[in-house]
Amino acid sequence: NYAFWGTQPVAQFGEQPSSSAADGPIDAPKTVEDVRKEPYGLPQNFEWVTCDINSDKELEEIHDLLGAHYVEDDDNMFRFAYSKEFLRWALQPPGFQAVWHCGVRVSTTGKLVAFISGIPATVRVNSSSLKTVEINFLCVHKKLRHKRLAPVLIKEITRRVNLHDIWQAVYTAGVLLPKPVAECQYWHRSLNPKKLIGIGFSRLAPRMTMARTLKLYKLPDQPVTPGLRQMQPKDVPQVTALLAGYLKDYGIAPELDEEEVRHWLSFQEDVVHSYVVEGPGGAITDLLSFYTLPSSVIGNDQYDSLKAAYMFYTVPGATPLPQLMNDALILAHATGHDVFNALDIFENEKILKELKFGIGDGKLRYYLFNWRVAQDIPSNKVGLVML
Ligand code: NHW
Ligand code: EN5
The missing domain is CATH 3.40.630.170 (Aminopeptidase)
Structure with a gap:
């Protein structure tokens, strides 16, 4: 029962192995004109920001958010601690778009409390060469967990990527979601x-x-x-x-x-x-x-x-x-x-x-x-x- 992922164009668990079993898109084709022009709504007192990785201050804010709130092992003994230089390298490959370095701040204080990123990549899946984004560094501050903020971040990055005429993404996670390709x-x-x-x-x-x-x-x-x-x-x-x-x-x-x-x-x-x-x-x-x-x-x-x-x-x-x-x-x-x-x-x-x-x-x-x-x-x- 995946209230969010059940609504998204991803393979679902227990789907009928269709007779026309061939690789291809899940959604009907769309154009940039079909994409919603306004950002998705956030709860009161939160706002979208585009993060500038080249600003030492903004890079530090992302670094600190991830350092305190990013991925832990199952027993909460270790937490990934990406360095600033690493984040700069990971987020600025050729063709990177600053608008895909997407943050959420508290309006009143300016504190960065959530982040998601995409970088451009051509990925071949079987015989199809796909223009994609690789999504990474999805993170919500521990105090804001389980409030359905992650689906809003995911829909917003999808919109920002779709505006660049890109319709496929690749991501990895430790958790089980609908539905792994590997x-x-x-x-x-x-x-x-x-x-x-x-x-x-x-x-x-x-x-x-x-x-x-x-x-x-x-x-x-x-x-x-x-x-x-x-x-x-x-x-x-x-x-x-x-x-x-x-x-x-x-x-x-x-x-x-x-x-x-x-x-x-x-x-x-x-x-x-x-x-x-x-x-x-x-x-x-x-x-x-x-x-x-x-x-x-x-x-x-x-x-x-x-x-x-x-x-x-x-x-x-x-x-x-x-x-x-x-x-x-x-x-x-x-x-x-x-x-x-x-x-x-x-x-x-x-x-x-x-x-x-x-x-x-x-x-x-x-x-x-x-x-x-x-x-x-x-x-x-x-x-x-x-x-
Ligand atoms: S995987 C690492 C993800 N980050 C972390 O684990 C950091 C620590 N955890 C957190 O910050 C690498 C929060 O727990 C997060 C969820 C933010 C993970 N991927 O807001 P709610 C990546 O960055 C679903 C996708 O209440 P929360 C890859 C969950 O199943 N979905 O939860 C990112 C539920 O949906 P459901 C995930 O705990 C790929 C919903 O979120 C997920 O406060 C993103 C609950 O939301 C995960 N890792 O925040 C997708 N973890 O259907 C990109 C949980 O079950 C898709 N959920 O109701 C492509 C977009 C671009 C397309 C362009 C064409
Ligand atoms: C997005 N690009 O669970 C990636 N790490 O095994 C995000 N275990 O380090 C998704 N629990 O097995 C990342 N030691 C998903 C991974 C999240 C982090 C994670 C695991 C991977 C890990 C260690 C420590 C376990 C601590 C208790 C582990 C055993 C190693 C031992 C070494 C000597 C020979 C026997 C095995």
């Missing part, structure tokens, strides 16, 4: 087991001592793959081609042009770490990348935060995937990350166990707005990573 599992690889155990992120396994645990997860200081180095701007054309060739085999994947690859994969310390393998003749044969997303540790007096690396786009070409991923673990450890997180997407399922990942208690569901797929996409055919 359901993926989080896995975790301890890099700093002592701290992870100390904060309750992981536990000492049965019949394991701390000393044996430290030894089990120990990593070398340096990556092992010859020719592995930080990605540089000059690599963008080759990386774009390498990535496109790899992603074409997935059922859902972004189509990234050179400017987007430059944006998403330029090395930025503690935001996105990208490395390539350069072969003897100068050819780029492999790509490895991860992004840094700390979590604050709720109510621990020894540690404030947990520094997590999340697998981003990794393309094995000349290097076997297990070796490339092990180098990712080494690099993440060497740059002070406490844990390396990955989903069972791409070809990961085959290699996570041998690299000493353990299964997490969280799932990530992928959703499409106004797009129906004939069949769910299995996690090993997911080739899209959202931040």
Whole structure:
């Protein structure tokens, strides 16, 4: 019983698998002229604002809202703590629109109490190349929860996106909503087991001592793959081609042009770490990348935060995937990350166990707005990573 989602153009649970089972839009086609011109109504004393990420003050307000009120794990022990530099990177890719950085303020005090964002992306779903927005950072202040504000934010961002003649969206969430196109599992690889155990992120396994645990997860200081180095701007054309060739085999994947690859994969310390393998003749044969997303540790007096690396786009070409991923673990450890997180997407399922990942208690569901797929996409055919 989804009072809001039941009214939206999304796949519904228990829908008849129609005989004309083909991928396509759910709503009848509309034009920009059909789109409502006025913003949706907010309760008394709240107002819409377009947030300017380039203003340090406004970026700080978004950062602080998310830092106190964004996603937590099921046991409310950890909360995502996106850095300001990360948010700037996440919200300003090529073609970004400030009006899709949509905030809600209290009129009298100006306090920012809710946020939702969209960024432009071309996403291929099976054989359809869709002009979409990726929706992220939906957040309502804890004191304003369960007042049906989220549906208003979602309808307003939909309107603002539709005004740009875009009719499809992609989003991910830990929660189950109508209706996932894919359901993926989080896995975790301890890099700093002592701290992870100390904060309750992981536990000492049965019949394991701390000393044996430290030894089990120990990593070398340096990556092992010859020719592995930080990605540089000059690599963008080759990386774009390498990535496109790899992603074409997935059922859902972004189509990234050179400017987007430059944006998403330029090395930025503690935001996105990208490395390539350069072969003897100068050819780029492999790509490895991860992004840094700390979590604050709720109510621990020894540690404030947990520094997590999340697998981003990794393309094995000349290097076997297990070796490339092990180098990712080494690099993440060497740059002070406490844990390396990955989903069972791409070809990961085959290699996570041998690299000493353990299964997490969280799932990530992928959703499409106004797009129906004939069949769910299995996690090993997911080739899209959202931040
Ligand atoms: S997922 C992370 C979402 N954020 C958080 O979890 C932060 C902590 N939680 C909160 O801030 C990544 C609040 O709990 C939120 C809900 C704001 C989540 N997605 O206002 P009400 C994203 O950002 C439904 C979608 O009373 P609330 C992706 C819920 O099922 N819907 O709840 C965002 C119910 O609907 P129902 C969600 O707790 C994608 C309704 O909200 C949801 O005060 C957005 C209740 O509203 C979620 N994560 O606020 C969709 N969580 O049908 C984009 C709950 O069950 C769609 N709900 O009655 C595309 C738009 C663009 C289209 C363009 C063509
Ligand atoms: C929008 N783009 O639940 C994304 N994280 O497993 C928003 N668990 O960290 C949606 N509960 O399993 C995000 N440790 C949805 C995810 C929300 C956050 C979340 C999970 C993912 C997580 C950890 C900590 C659990 C704490 C108690 C977890 C076990 C790891 C252990 C490491 C050593 C080997 C065995 C496993």
